[in-house]
Amino acid sequence: MLLREGSRHRYLRKSRDDGQVVAGASPDEQQRREKFSKELAKKLDEFRGLGLSKVRNITLHRSGVAPIELKVDGRWGVTYVGTPAMRISATETRDPGPPLPMQAPPVPIEIHWDDFKVSGKPMFPACQEYLAGAGELVAAAKAVCQAVHGSGALTPPPG
Numbered sequence: 001m002l003l004r005e006g007s008r009h010r011y012l013r014k015s016r017d018d019g020q021v022v023a024g025a026s027p028d029e030q031q032r033r034e035k036f037s038k039e040l041a042k043k044l045d046e047f048r049g050l051g052l053s054k055v056r057n058i059t060l061h062r063s064g065v066a067p068i069e070l071k072v073d074g075r076w077g078v079t080y081v082g083t084p085a086m087r088i089s090a091t092e093t094r095d096p097g098p099p100l101p102m103q104a105p106p107v108p109i110e111i112h113w114d115d116f117k118v119s120g121k122p123m124f125p126a127c128q129e130y131l132a133g134a135g136e137l138v139a140a141a142k143a144v145c146q147a148v149h150g151s152g153a154l155t156p157p158p159g
Helices: 027-048 051-063 121-149
Strands: 002-005 010-013 014-015 069-073 079-082 117-120
Touching: 002 121, 027 051, 051 079, 051 117, 051 121
Parallel strands: none
Antiparallel strands: 002 010, 069 079, 069 117
8 A cells, every 4th residue: 555655655564465554444445455466466576577677676776876888889990888877978089080189070979779778688679668568567457456446445545
């Protein structure tokens, strides 16, 4: 059960076996909530197993930095590698260039969407997989909610 405390959220649970604690909920509602949790558990575990779900968890609850890497091949064979904590240069110059530096203006390093990797895998497909998984989880939750609760009343969270 999600309870609001100011701007923070927290979950109150006794244990997986005892189910959720909902203040003021009838025994029937508590049983329905337990049934909802059990029926949705498989889909929720599948979603939590997605690559970006794990990355999100690590980023938000452990390291504070996403394991994203940018690898760009420059125009003259230099490979630039960047992370959220290590920027790459915005421009590059040819080396060796013309005899005078003013004759060799820097050129921008061109970054493309497929240059980004998250946990060593291409970032764009990982994001697509995550969004598809989130959509499937929402659809499953709506279907389970309708099947379990139907028109039964639910106690709203306080505050």
